[in-house]
Amino acid sequence: MTTPAPALYWLSRDFRFSDNAALNAALGHGPVLVVFLLDRQTREQGAASRWRLQRALEVFDAGLKRRSGQGVMILRGEAEEVFPALVQLTGARMVHQNDWPSPQMRQAQSHLREALRSVAGELKLYTGHLLASPQRIRTGQGGAFRVFTPFARALRRAGADRPRPDAPRQFAAAEPPAEVHGLTVLPLSGLNLAPDLHRGAAVLERFALPAGEAAAFERLDQFFDRAGPYPEARDRPDIDACSGLSEHLALGEISPRSLWALASLRAEADSAPGPGGAAAAGVEKFLSEVIWREFAWHLLLEDPQLTSLPWRRDWSGFPWRGEGEDLQRWQRGETGIALVDAGLREMWVTGRMHNRVRMVVASWLTKHLLIDWRLGLRHFENCLTDWDPASNAMNWQWVAGCGPDASPFFRIFNPETQAAKFDPKGQYRARWLAGWQGGRTTPEAAAFLASLPSDWRVSAPWAGASGALLQSGRSRALEEYRRFKDSDADSPGAAAESERLNFLRDFI
Numbered sequence: 001m002t003t004p005a006p007a008l009y010w011l012s013r014d015f016r017f018s019d020n021a022a023l024n025a026a027l028g029h030g031p032v033l034v035v036f037l038l039d040r041q042t043r044e045q046g047a048a049s050r051w052r053l054q055r056a057l058e059v060f061d062a063g064l065k066r067r068s069g070q071g072v073m074i075l076r077g078e079a080e081e082v083f084p085a086l087v088q089l090t091g092a093r094m095v096h097q098n099d100w101p102s103p104q105m106r107q108a109q110s111h112l113r114e115a116l117r118s119v120a121g122e123l124k125l126y127t128g129h130l131l132a133s134p135q136r137i138r139t140g141q142g143g144a145f146r147v148f149t150p151f152a153r154a155l156r157r158a159g160a161d162r163p164r165p166d167a168p169r170q171f172a173a174a175e176p177p178a179e180v181h182g183l184t185v186l187p188l189s190g191l192n193l194a195p196d197l198h199r200g201a202a203v204l205e206r207f208a209l210p211a212g213e214a215a216a217f218e219r220l221d222q223f224f225d226r227a228g229p230y231p232e233a234r235d236r237p238d239i240d241a242c243s244g245l246s247e248h249l250a251l252g253e254i255s256p257r258s259l260w261a262l263a264s265l266r267a268e269a270d271s272a273p274g275p276g277g278a279a280a281a282g283v284e285k286f287l288s289e290v291i292w293r294e295f296a297w298h299l300l301l302e303d304p305q306l307t308s309l310p311w312r313r314d315w316s317g318f319p320w321r322g323e324g325e326d327l328q329r330w331q332r333g334e335t336g337i338a339l340v341d342a343g344l345r346e347m348w349v350t351g352r353m354h355n356r357v358r359m360v361v362a363s364w365l366t367k368h369l370l371i372d373w374r375l376g377l378r379h380f381e382n383c384l385t386d387w388d389p390a391s392n393a394m395n396w397q398w399v400a401g402c403g404p405d406a407s408p409f410f411r412i413f414n415p416e417t418q419a420a421k422f423d424p425k426g427q428y429r430a431r432w433l434a435g436w437q438g439g440r441t442t443p444e445a446a447a448f449l450a451s452l453p454s455d456w457r458v459s460a461p462w463a464g465a466s467g468a469l470l471q472s473g474r475s476r477a478l479e480e481y482r483r484f485k486d487s488d489a490d491s492p493g494a495a496a497e498s499e500r501l502n503f504l505r506d507f508i
């Protein structure tokens with residue numbers, strides 16, 4: 001008896017068995033061979049998110065072994081070389097993949113399609129990384145939305161796509177071939193996707209949240225139980241009020257469709273008269289944050305250069321400052337501004353940073369220091385475990401002033417007022433800044449100091465930023481902005497913009 005040809009499933013950023021359309025489809029075609037690629041796009045992604053990706057891969061591999069007795073086959077190489085070779089070696093015809101619609105993946109898919117043609121193979125793509133297909137969420141004129149509020153309204157009206165049935169608990173998987181001619185097969189044991197993680201895996205490991213699909217569902221469930229205060233408390237970095245689901249979503253350990261379906265059920269149950277009303281409002285607000293993630297992906301699909309060019313192209317000539325000492329100090333959490341430094345240190349040690357602090361930190365870089373948002377974006381990309389190309393780019397552009405729904409350039413976060421409002425007792429700053437206000441050094445702050453590369457010398461007195469310092473940065477930013485707008489005086493809207501700036505100037 002001959003063994004049936006396997007169906008190939010390309011595991012990429014979808015480390016889950018639930019709502020996994022590509023895996024389910026592959027299972028309908030024969031024993032499945034699950035393949036993960038250490039390809040260029042993965043090698044070039046930031047170190048912390050690669051480290052987190054490996055944890056996702058390990059948990060998924062264990063789940064696959066439990067269900068099928070086989071593990072994930074890991075190969076070093078590009079899809080266009082690996083899959084045609086596997087097609088020829090195994091007799092498989094189709095490669096099934098849940099789409100991860102980043103520009104790099106789009107390019108890899110197009111090269112793969114071309115290469116598969118010569119071996120009579122085919123790439124089949126399935127949805128699951130987004131709530132809804134961008135074709136379904138269009139303006140009245142059929143275009144893509146450029147503003148968040150109408151986008152969110154349209155998405156709520158159209159509804160999210162339904163999750164697909166889960167993969168069976170037990171299924172047949174193909175035994176991975178021991179070797180594939182000309183390609184390197186990598187055993188999972190001993191694999192290190194992030195050898196360049198300067199601060200070391202041990203630092204991230206210490207503060208890591210549990211990885212994997214089961215952890216994602218458990219975290220979501222626990223979040224529902226404490227969602228009541230979320231609408232207000234989500235802005236407080238000193239309180240654990242947010243869901244902590246971003247890593248799971250970035251790696252597809254839970255699909256946004258499953259999350260949406262469960263959250264909608266929960267909001268419905270909680271909105272019945274009784275004490276659940278606050279929880280329902282919390283879940284609703286949480287869903288609107290998830291729509292921000294969706295908006296970011298729809299924008300990236302519409303403008304694949306969102307990560308490298310200003311979304312408002314008329315910002316192309318803005319005279320941003322480049323690399324140098326100011327950038328380095330910012331990266332090291334050594335600006336002397338307590339909330340900014342605390343955030344950057346939190347990210348260095350944990351791979352995470354609270355959303356409110358991300359905004360303050362990004363505003364300090366792009367407005368006070370006038371440094372190019374792309375340099376901040378790259379630092380985040382390297383340090384975040386929840387790195388997501390769309391959310392990272394949209395948010396950096398939003399803060400810098402050149403993105404959609406941008407906070408206007410003259411809206412400059414004052415880190416001291418932000419700190420007073422959102423970290424009123426200083427608990428967040430005390431956690432991350434050793435010796436802040438004469439307090440004891442917390443384990444978190446000690447972990448930061450212990451993790452520093454030997455050539456870093458970090459010290460920053462946090463006496464509180466003087467009004468003069470804040471004012472001078474703000475004035476410089478506004479001056480640059482005015483000069484830039486004046487040099488662009490012929491552009492449509494420039495006169496109105498200039499008038500608006502004059503009007504607002506006194507109020508900032």
Ligand SMILES: Cc1cc2nc3c(=O)[nH]c(=O)nc-3n(C[C@H](O)[C@H](O)[C@H](O)COP(=O)(O)OP(=O)(O)OC[C@H]3O[C@@H](n4cnc5c(N)ncnc54)[C@H](O)[C@@H]3O)c2cc1C
Binds near residue numbers: 387
């Ligand atoms: C400069 C900057 C860079 C960012 N880079 C990333 C990134 O690389 N990856 C990433 O996942 N998020 C990014 N964000 C968005 C946001 O900070 C994180 O999603 C959030 O802090 C994750 O924590 P949480 O899961 O507890 O969020 P919750 O408050 O529990 O929100 C639930 C989910 O909604 C989504 N969400 C929440 N806020 C936003 C937002 N502003 N934009 C897009 N989606 C949002 C996330 O998927 C999140 O998991 C960035 C924000 C800023 C200001």
